[in-house]
Amino acid sequence: xxxxxxxxxxxxxxxxxxxxxxxxxxxxxxxxxxxxxxxxxxxxxxxxxxxxxxxxxxxxxxxxxxxxxxxxxxxxxxxxxxxxxxxxxxxxxxxxxxxxxxxxxxxxxxxxxxxxxxxxxxxxxxxxxxxxxxxxxxxxxxxxxxxxxxxxxxxxxxxxxxxxxxxxxxxxxxxxxxxxxxxxxxxxxxxxxxxxxxxxxxxxxxxxxxxxxxxxxxxxxxxxxxxxxxxxxxxxxxxxxxxxxxxxxxxxxxxxxxxxxxxxxxxxxxxxxxxxxxxxxxxxxxxxxxxxxxxxxxxxxxxxxxxxxxxxxxxxxxxxx
Amino acid sequence: xxxxxxxxxxxxxxxxxxxxxxxxxxxxxxxxxxxxxxxxxxxxxxxxxxxxxxxxxxxxxxxxxxxxxxxxxxxxxxxxxxxxxxxxxxxxxxxxxxxxxxxxxxxxxxxxxxxxxxxxxxxxxxxxxxxxxxxxxxxxxxxxxxxxxxxxxxxxxxxxxxxxxxxxxxxxxxxxxxxxxxxxxxxxxxxxxxxxxxxxxxxxxxxxxxxxxxxxxxxxxxxxxxxxxxxxxxxxxxxxxxxxxxxxxxxxxxxxxxxxxxxxxxxxxxxxxxxxxxxxxxxxxxxxxxxxxxxxxxxxxxxxxxxxxxxxxxxxxxxxx
Numbered sequence: 216x217x218x219x220x221x222x223x224x225x226x227x228x229x230x231x232x233x234x235x236x237x238x239x240x241x242x243x244x245x246x247x248x249x250x251x252x253x254x255x256x257x258x259x260x261x262x263x264x265x266x267x268x269x270x271x272x273x274x275x276x277x278x279x280x281x282x283x284x285x286x287x288x289x290x291x292x293x294x295x296x297x298x299x300x301x302x303x304x305x306x307x308x309x310x311x312x313x314x315x316x317x318x319x320x321x322x323x324x325x326x327x328x329x330x331x332x333x334x335x336x337x338x339x340x341x342x343x344x345x346x347x348x349x350x351x352x353x354x355x356x357x358x359x360x361x362x363x364x365x366x367x368x369x370x371x372x373x374x375x376x377x378x379x380x381x382x383x384x385x386x387x388x389x390x391x392x393x394x395x396x397x398x399x400x401x402x403x404x405x406x407x408x409x410x411x412x413x414x415x416x417x418x419x420x421x422x423x424x425x426x427x428x429x430x431x432x433x434x435x436x437x438x439x440x441x442x443x444x445x446x447x448x449x450x451x452x453x454x455x456x457x458x459x460x461x462x463x464x465x466x467x468x469x470x471x472x473x474x475x476x477x478x479x480x481x482x483x484x485x486x487x488x489x490x491x492x493x494x495x496x497x498x499x500x501x502x503x504x505x506x507x508x509x510x511x512x513x514x515x516x517x518x519x520x521x522x523x524x525x526x527x528x529x530x531x532x533x534x535x536x
Numbered sequence: 537x538x539x540x541x542x543x544x545x546x547x548x549x550x551x552x553x554x555x556x557x558x559x560x561x562x563x564x565x566x567x568x569x570x571x572x573x574x575x576x577x578x579x580x581x582x583x584x585x586x587x588x589x590x591x592x593x594x595x596x597x598x599x600x601x602x603x604x605x606x607x608x609x610x611x612x613x614x615x616x617x618x619x620x621x622x623x624x625x626x627x628x629x630x631x632x633x634x635x636x637x638x639x640x641x642x643x644x645x646x647x648x649x650x651x652x653x654x655x656x657x658x659x660x661x662x663x664x665x666x667x668x669x670x671x672x673x674x675x676x677x678x679x680x681x682x683x684x685x686x687x688x689x690x691x692x693x694x695x696x697x698x699x700x701x702x703x704x705x706x707x708x709x710x711x712x713x714x715x716x717x718x719x720x721x722x723x724x725x726x727x728x729x730x731x732x733x734x735x736x737x738x739x740x741x742x743x744x745x746x747x748x749x750x751x752x753x754x755x756x757x758x759x760x761x762x763x764x765x766x767x768x769x770x771x772x773x774x775x776x777x778x779x780x781x782x783x784x785x786x787x788x789x790x791x792x793x794x795x796x797x798x799x800x801x802x803x804x805x806x807x808x809x810x811x812x813x814x815x816x817x818x819x820x821x822x823x824x825x826x827x828x829x830x831x832x833x834x835x836x837x838x839x840x841x842x843x844x845x846x847x848x849x850x851x852x853x854x855x856x857x
Contacts, residue, residue: 290823348693360789364685371791372669375824378788383781383819385707393821460704465789467699468681470692498704500714502611503696 218281219273220527221266221322224519225249225258226288226329227304227356232265233517234273234280235524237531239340243273244520255307263319282534283322284527285313286332286519292374293327299374325530329353330377331368332522333514334361337475339525341513348471352379352462353518355478356405357392362469379465380404384457402457405434405480411450412437422446438483451483452490459494466507467500477512484511539602541848542591542643544583545840546570547609547650548625548677551579553586554838555594555601556845558852560661564594565841576628584640603855604643605848606634607653607840613695614648620695646851650674651698652689653843654835655682658796660846662834669792673700673783674839676799677726678713683790700786701725705778723778726755726801732771733758743767759804772804773811780815787828788821798833805832 217237224231226249233244247265249258266283270276289307290299296313317324327335334351343349343363351361358380362369369376380400381393388397389407401407409432412424416432423444427436440447462474480487488511495509514521538558545552547570554565568586570579587604591597610628611620617634638645648656655672664670664684672682679701683690690697701721702714709718710728722728730753733745737753744765748757761768783795801808809832816830835842 348690362789364690365688367686369685369790371824372793373791373823373827375821376789376791378791378821378824381821382785382788395819464703464785467703468683468697468786468789469690470694470697470699472693498716500696500699500702502694503692503699506694 217531218279219275220524220531221270221277221280221283221320222286222520222523222527223262223266223283223316224286224329224523225262226519230258230262230265231517231520232262232269233520233524234269234275235521235527237528239521239524241517242275243269245269245272249304255304255310258304259312259315263316266320277321280322281531282527283316283320283324284332284523284525284530285316285324285326286329286523286526287312287326288329288519290375291326291328293331293370294374296324296326323530323534325526327368327522327526328359329519329522330359330361331370332361332526333477333512333518334363334522335368335529336514336518336522336525337473337477337512338363338366339528340521342475342508342510343473346472348469349473349475350462350465350469350471351512352458352474352476353478354404354458354476354480358400358404358458360465379461382461384461399457399461403454403461408434408437408450408454408480411454412447415446415450420446434480438480438486441483441486448486451486455487455490456494459491459496460498462491462509463495463498463504466495466503470503471507473508473510475510475512477515477518479516481511482515538852539600540594540596541845541852542587542598542601542604542641543607543841543844543848544587544604544637545607545650545844546579546583547840551583551586552838552841553583553590554841554845555590555596556842556848558849560842560845562838563596564590566590566593570625576625576631579625580633580636584637587641598642601643602852603848604637604641604645605653605844605846605851606637606645606647607650607844607847608633608647609650609840611696612647612649614652614691615695617645617647644851644855646847648689648843648847649680650840650843651680651682652691653682653847654798654833654839655684655843656689656850657835657839657843657846658794658798658833659684659687660849661842663796663829663831664794667793669790670794670796671783671786671790671792672833673779673795673797674799675724675726675779675797675801679721679725679779681786700782703782705782720778720782724775724782729755729758729771729775729801732775733768736767736771741767755801759801759807762804762807769807772807776808776811777815780812780817781819783812783830784816784819784825787816787824791824792828794829794831796831796833798836798839800837802832803836
């Protein structure tokens with residue numbers, strides 16, 4: 216029987232490790248916090264420690280495992296196994312993280328950004344099983360995408376494919392984190408949903424959202440209250456429709472079989488997905504929308520961890536072939 | 537030495553045939569008109585006749601050739617070798633054109649739509665030689681695209697990838713041929729450029745374009761006069777900037793090494809390309825734009841013919857492998 220893999224997930228606020236079978240079953244998993252102030256070497260050591268403890272919890276040694284997969288919350292150079300930049304943590308530029316982890320564990324290692332890893336995870340373990348072309352979209356604090364073409368992750372010339380969040384959507388829209396106006400993130404990301412709510416409250420809007428302290432108001436609150444509060448419902452509906460438009464445009468270009476939406480915001484369920492489908496249907500070419508499955512990820516909330524596991528499972532099967 | 541191929545190009549108004557070497561040199565070529573009213577069998581017979589005469593002009597028999605490639609001006613099912621629909625010619629739906637041509641010539645045949653064929657042509661013979669990821673955009677009466685990923689044409693789940701023209705660009709823009717508002721075609725295609733000029737003239741604008749009969753005014757006139765006439769310059773500049781925006785959005789998703797622009801409108805040169813680059817630079821992610829080559833096609837005006845030749849060359853090398 217094929218051996219399990221070690222999956223490591225480095226997010227902006229969270230580390231996670233798991234021992235995962237080639238079928239996607241989690242034998243053991245552990246989570247820890249990412250200290251934003253910590254040096255890369257400290258975070259890496261904490262991650263490796265988490266990995267070792269997870270293997271111990273599964274009753275395994277590195278020798279029992281086939282490979283290690285790493286999902287990183289920022290752009291990475293997949294071919295070289297290095298971090299390009301990290302928006303959440305300082306000092307990671309150029310770090311040869313993949314080889315460091317391979318050396319410490321003695322296992323073949325493979326690393327990708329979280330969007331690409333999750334897209335592959337969806338194809339190997341999730342909503343995209345058996346599909347050749349899949350678009351994965353993560354909607355959390357920011358918006359990113361991973362593209363699978365012919366069963367393989369499409370990374371592009373600079374390992375930067377999938378920048379759906381930083382793509383122009385409407386003229387003179389809100390200001391995006393990239394500095395430009397009307398980009399998808401500025402209309403539908405978690406931070407944009409929270410900001411839209413704060414702006415409306417500052418403008419005097421009546422809403423049950425006032426029960427939350429202004430500086431604590433998050434997209435999560437807006438999502439939760441969208442079931443009963445008209446302002447929250449309007450904000451989520453607008454974000455969902457813009458997201459649907461952004462997805463339709465990507466689908467018109469790529470013609471995938473499946474679009475899977477993951478990330479914290481995707482957990483809102485129908486309150487988000489109904490407007491997403493509305494915006495999508497309005498703007499997709501009919502021939503391209505007819506057979507397409509537009510679904511929420513089946514890997515929630517382990518997009519990064521199971522994405523990392525999928526990377527490792529693929530790497531291990533390549534090594535055997 | 538590897539044998540030449542037969543290339544067949546079926547456009548909306550033109551048929552072309554060529555005998556082309558694996559290096560992209562044209563040994564012989566002939567062109568004919570497409571009769572829009574003619575039955576598919578008549579057009580196919582005219583095309584085959586053109587092919588036979590081209591082979592004769594090259595002093596060759598089918599046995600001297602390795603394969604035949606067909607570029608079709610509309611969506612085709614590449615796997616089955618059938619026409620999906622044809623916007624310019626009636627009665628083509630479902631026609632097994634590839635196998636008909638293979639049978640008549642006795643050669644292995646391969647068929648694709650003109651956008652995909654031209655994209656491959658650019659990679660095999662043109663501006664994209666040696667590149668892995670290329671986006672080809674055709675700007676003529678309509679706007680289409682062909683995507684090459686990892687050296688291969690990406691066709692998508694329904695053979696419909698690359699519908700860049702029918703992709704939403706701005707809210708409440710002009711009406712598109714697909715019936716929706718503000719789609720890229722309605723802002724930058726040949727018909728849209730001609731319509732914008734007619735609308736401006738109908739509204740009383742002063743312009744040298746008045747020297748052309750209203751019902752004969754085409755995008756070509758607007759392009760030619762853009763060097764000296766302020767109205768024409770403004771229309772071309774606006775179309776170019778929108779095209780640049782549409783390209784930037786596709787690039788942010790796909791991260792190609794090369795974007796090549798072909799089609800009749802692309803022949804306008806700097807009067808179009810300067811605003812295209814302006815719109816592109818404004819909206820592309822800096823990391824994705826830095827190393828990218830944004831160029832006009834090197835295959836002009838034989839996008840379809842050399843695209844068809846590239847399909848055949850690839851098919852022949854696959855058969856040998």
